[in-house]
Amino acid sequence: MIRVVLVDDQALMRAGFRALLEAEDGIEVVGEAADGERGVALVRECVPDVALIDVQMPVMTGIEATRRIAADPRLSGVRVVILTNYGLDEYVFDALRAGASGFLLKDTEPADLLHGIEIVARGDSLLSPSVTSRLIGEFVSRPPDRATAPGLENLTRREREVTALAARGLTNEEIATHMVISPFTAKTHVSRAMTKLGARDRAQLVVFAYESGLVAARNAAP
Secondary structure: OEEEEEEOOOHHHHHHHHHHHHOOOOEEEEEEEOOHHHHHHHHHHHOOOEEEEEOOOOOOOHHHHHHHHHHOHHHOOOEEEEEEOOOOOHHHHHHHHHOOOEEEEOOOOHHHHHHHHHHHHOOOOEOOHHHHHHHHHHHOOOOOOHHHOOOHHHOOHHHHHHHHHHHOOOOHHHHHHHHOOOHHHHHHHHHHHHHHHOOOOHHHHHHHHHHOOOOOOOOOOO
16 A cells, blocks of 8 residues: 655645545555645654655745655655646756655646556656656756765766666666666666665666766766
8 A cells, every 4th residue: 555645735736636546546645734844744744655745835845845854764765756837847856856756747647647656656766768858958957066966986887887877767677788787787786876875766866967977967978
């Protein structure tokens, strides 16, 4: 059973998401909140598998709520998915940097919402290759800031390579093909890189790769 918390200031939106999720076998909505501050408190109380959080709310934004959830060791297993009306905007990248595992448009198809929750609940990031490419082009064209992304020196050559490939949007299977290794070995390298960098999930590897300069912002070359 995937336990979900809903955090959105629009009551109608929360009701719609709740009705959709609770109609699905294997998903349970364990609570909902109308602002970021209450949302953080609710997540700490319920410790769900997934928190669906609106990016713009009163009292506390979804980005700050995400940051506080990600910083709490007791909530290390909680995956945050940011809900937005506007697609890929500056808020989305800020949310990923804060610790979100991905994002969904509020008008996404019901099947895509349910699939997205399942993806995030099992520890993967909700970032498709196309989304990753747009992140590169639109939001990471700033100079690398190695001061904000320590840990690069702790990665082996192989771990740097898989981190760069993951940041380009490749799956473990695609990384394995590119590097001529088994998918299991690729997954092991990715997991070790995440552990060394303190990354919650694959989305954090994307942020690290660009902020550290491991991947060039404009051409996405490792």
